[in-house]
Amino acid sequence: MLTDRANNSSASTAAPPHVEFNKDGDRATVTLTGAWTTRNVRRVDETMRDIEVDNGFSSAVIDLSGVELLDTAGTWLVERLRTALEKSGKTVSIEGQSESWGALFEAVGDIAAAPPEVIHIDRPSLITRFFESIGRMVYAFGDDFIKAMHILGATVRGAQMKGSSRSSIRPAAIIHQIDSMGIGAVPVVVLMSTIIGAIIAQQGAFQLRYFGAEIFVVDLVGILVLREIGVLLTAIMIAGRSGSAITAEIGSMKMREETDALTVIGLNPVGVLVFPRLVALVISLPLLTIIADFAALGGAMVITWAYSGIPPDAFIQRLRDAVDLSSYLAGLIKAPFMAMIIGVMASVEGMKVGGSAESLGQRVTASVVKSIFVVIVVDGIFAIFYASINF
Secondary structure (H helix, E strand, C coil): CEEECCCCCCCCCCCCCEEEEEEECCEEEEEEEEEECCCCHHHCHHHHHHHHCCCCCCEEEEEEEEEEEEEHHHHHHHHHHHHHHHHCCCEEEEECCCHHHHHHHHHHHHHHHCCCCCCCCCCCCHHHHHHHHHHHHHHHHHHHHHHHHHHHHHHHHCCCECCCCCCCCCHHHHHHHHHHHCHHHHHHHHHHHHHHHHHHHHHHHHHHHHHCCHHHHHHHHHHHHHHHHHHHHHHHHHHHHHHHHHHHHHHHHHHCCHHHHHHHCCECHHHHHHHHHHHHHHHHHHHHHHHHHHHHHHHHHHHHHHHHCCCHHHHHHHHHHHCCHHHHHHHHCHHHHHHHHHHHHHHHHHHCCCCCHHHHHHHHHHHHHHHHHHHHHHHHHHHHHHHHCCC
């Protein structure tokens, strides 16, 4: 709402707002000139606030005869000044007010005179917030579980064409993913497994030396690597390496709406994108686990030879006596399950990517963290199951 004193006045030609403040004893005069509109009033807001807190007078006159343009924002500043001065016990009068401004001052005056509303927000207690966070986590877990089952079911169906008799399995795509996720991961898996195996052997030999039983470090390393460390360490590295890649690839395609394009041409996006990657993970992770086991045992063999004087032939002979086929299979059986978990969770997070780069980064981080967490939990479940059946 905008009113002016002269019909030929306009916002483009009017002078900027100006405040002149004069005091004559206990009487003050506030003279306002120029265009007091939304675009300009920020220039005089600080000056008006300084007048509001000035206590050097007991009465004031606000002269509006020099105001060329006035809108709601300008009226608000005038009414705010009048209200503030009256609340401090001063007598205030307004002069030079145009009749056309009456509606503005009437509307704005009621709001300016009203006491400020104080909104009290009752913050929940610490216990309530704790259980609320648990509830949100459970709800999010249920949502992720439903999406994971959807992706798993669509993956089992494969990358079929709607209404077509073409084969749903594309060997070339699967082989490409095996090369990327499996063969490409061999160096880092071998390096990390060798170091971990060597560390376990060195620490075990150091402790067993006090009991004169350094030879039993072979039993320790063999059982620990074959049953737990080999597959678990490999799964964690694959979750960080390949799981994040799956989330980033699917998420970037979703950001560019390529998944929608697959749907438009009659393809199942989940089958096309997830099926080859999931099959490649199920094939690659057990093979990488075997490589990791050999690498860890090799590192342990070198360390025990150099640190404890146990030659390689004695290490191998003791290893054959300490472990059997069940120890080897106990770790290898876990690998396909962990591969499925990593692939499905990475795909779920990839499908949840929004339209921003920040969303992609958050989903990749969530994919790695959730995959590693669930893999460790599943490993613990397997350990409990093996103990209950004496496997």
